[in-house]
Amino acid sequence: MSAAPVVLSGVSYRHGQWRDLVDLTERGLAGLADLATLSQGGLTRYSVLDRPVREYFADCARDSLHSAGIEPSAVDAVLFFSSTFSSYDDHSDLVGLCRELGMGKALPVGLFQAQCSNFSYALMIATSLIRSQGMSTVLLLGADALDESRAGRLLPAAASVFSDTVLSCVVSTDAEGGYTVDHVGHLVEPELSALDPVKHTLRFMDLFAARLEQLCTDTYASTGLRPESFSHLVLANLTLPVLRNYAGVANIPFSRVPTGNIAGFGHCFAYDQLITLATLAESKEITAGELALVLGIGANHLFSSTVLRKL
Numbered sequence: 284m285s286a287a288p289v290v291l292s293g294v295s296y297r298h299g300q301w302r303d304l305v306d307l308t309e310r311g312l313a314g315l316a317d318l319a320t321l322s323q324g325g326l327t328r329y330s331v332l333d334r335p336v337r338e339y340f341a342d343c344a345r346d347s348l349h350s351a352g353i354e355p356s357a358v359d360a361v362l363f364f365s366s367t368f369s370s371y372d373d374h375s376d377l378v379g380l381c382r383e384l385g386m387g388k389a390l391p392v393g394l395f396q397a398q399c400s401n402f403s404y405a406l407m408i409a410t411s412l413i414r415s416q417g418m419s420t421v422l423l424l425g426a427d428a429l430d431e432s433r434a435g436r437l438l439p440a441a442a443s444v445f446s447d448t449v450l451s452c453v454v455s456t457d458a459e460g461g462y463t464v465d466h467v468g469h470l471v472e473p474e475l476s477a478l479d480p481v482k483h484t485l486r487f488m489d490l491f492a493a494r495l496e497q498l499c500t501d502t503y504a505s506t507g508l509r510p511e512s513f514s515h516l517v518l519a520n521l522t523l524p525v526l527r528n529y530a531g532v533a534n535i536p537f538s539r540v541p542t543g544n545i546a547g548f549g550h551c552f553a554y555d556q557l558i559t560l561a562t563l564a565e566s567k568e569i570t571a572g573e574l575a576l577v578l579g580i581g582a583n584h585l586f587s588s589t590v591l592r593k594l
Contacts, residue, residue, distance in 0.1 A: 289410050291591065292461030293351030293453040294561035296554060297339045298446065299332035299428075307444065313437050320441035324522025325542060329436065329549035332447040336426040339449040340380050344422060347451040348384075352459035359418035360390040362409055364401040364425045366552045380424075389422070399519060400469075400579030401425065401553035403587030407467040409454035420455035427552040438550065439480060443521045446549030450557060462560060462575070466506050466590035470498045475584035487583075492532055495578070495586055499533045502576070502588040510534040514573040515563065519555040519580070520545045529578060541568070553579070560591065569593045 304321055307313035313321075332339070348355055361377050377391035397404040402425070409421035428447040429436055436445045454464065472494045478487045503509055516535045518526050523542065530537040541559050551558060556577050563569040570593060577589040 286414070287456040288463040289413055289454060289456060290458040290461050290594065291406065291452060291454055291464055291560070292458035293347035293349075293353070294450065294557050295343045295346035295350065295452065296448060296450040296551075296558055296561075297343050298330035298448055298548070298551075299334075301328050301330055303328050304444065307437065312431070312435065313441070313444075317437060317441040320522065321444060324441075324443075324524060325545040326444060326520075326522065326549060327546040329444045329446040330448065330551075332428040332449070336428050336449055339426070340424060340451075341383055343449055343451045344380065344384060344424060347422065347453050351453035351455065351461070353420055353453055353455060353457060355385040356387060357457065358386040358389045358420050358422050360392055360409075360412055360421045361386065362405050362421055362423050363391070363393045364397075364405045364423065364553060365395050365427050366398045366401060367395075367427050367429070377424075386422070396581075397553070397579075397585050397587070398581035399550075399553050400581035400585055400587040402557055403467055403469065403577070403579045403589050406454065406464055406589060407469070410464055410467060413454070413456060419457055420453060423450075423452050423454060425450045425552075425554055427554075438521070441522070442525050443519070443550035446520075446551045448548075448551035448554045450551070450554040452557060460594055461564070462591035462593055464589070465574075465592055466502065466588070468498065468502055468505065468588045470494055470501070470586045472584050472586075476582065480583070491583065492528075495529065495532045495580075498586045498588050499578075502590065506590055508574070508590070512574055513576040514539065515569055515575040516540045517556050517559050517563075517575050517577040520548055520550045533576065533578065535576065553581075556589075564593065
């Protein structure tokens with residue numbers, strides 16, 4: 284008897300105050316050339332959360348559980364993922380959240396090392412917990428609110444602008460709707476972490492493209508799928524030229540890359556791809572049986588590939 288499919292469902296998210304890109308130049312956080320690059324690349328605004336991220340958790344998580352048709356008491360683990368988890372003190376009290384929502388048996392887990400590909404780490408661990416630990420439901424909870432006194436909101440080369448976000452979703456064998464998680468793969472290239480993209484431009488670009496291509500090739504080989512098998516290539520909310528390059532490396536036409544969320548959301552750390560999957564389903568731009576290839580890049584040296592099938 285084959286195992287029940289693991290399903291990603293119930294994506295819920297919260298943003299804060301929306302600010303136009305010109306705010307970055309007015310506050311001295313970006314130059315006019317940066318603003319032009321962002322605007323030409325499809326960006327228009329970004330989010331700034333106006334209260335501590337933990338105050339958004341309960342409502343967001345309740346929405347996810349309700350949408351997925353899961354009772355809080357059925358949650359086996361809560362997995363918190365965040366790019367700022369290791370640096371900031373304002374991270375989640377997972378035990379308190381479990382107590383508040385009645386998730387009495389849920390195991391609290393946290394991760395952060397994959398940066399903007401944390402979502403794929405979270406999916407990999409959630410799927411592993413279900414497949415190997417006898418669990419049936421894992422709630423994923425992510426949150427990032429940039430502290431501008433510690434880090435810049437603008438990505439290098441004005442590739443995008445960070446947008447504060449809180450997100451939750453359910454990974455379960457019992458969830459309603461959503462996507463089956465058919466494959467999750469990762470590839471890391473330590474040398475990239477030591478290269479300066481400006482000082483070592485050619486080496487950085489060649490190695491980056493080679494590793495992303497290798498990841499895609501490995502994915503196609505291990506799943507038996509081909510580039511044409513995918514109706515959608517889901518990427519982060521970066522500028523359009525960057526995404527065109529990624530699509531070229533994956534050998535998938537750029538017309539299959541959803542770009543509608545770039546202007547509306549900005550770069551929501553590790554949450555872009557999950558939000559795009561949710562909006563694709565809501566707008567019925569992806570239909571039952573269609574496959575999405577979801578690529579993530581973490582800190583320029585970790586590459587992730589996830590294959591999802593729409594239910």
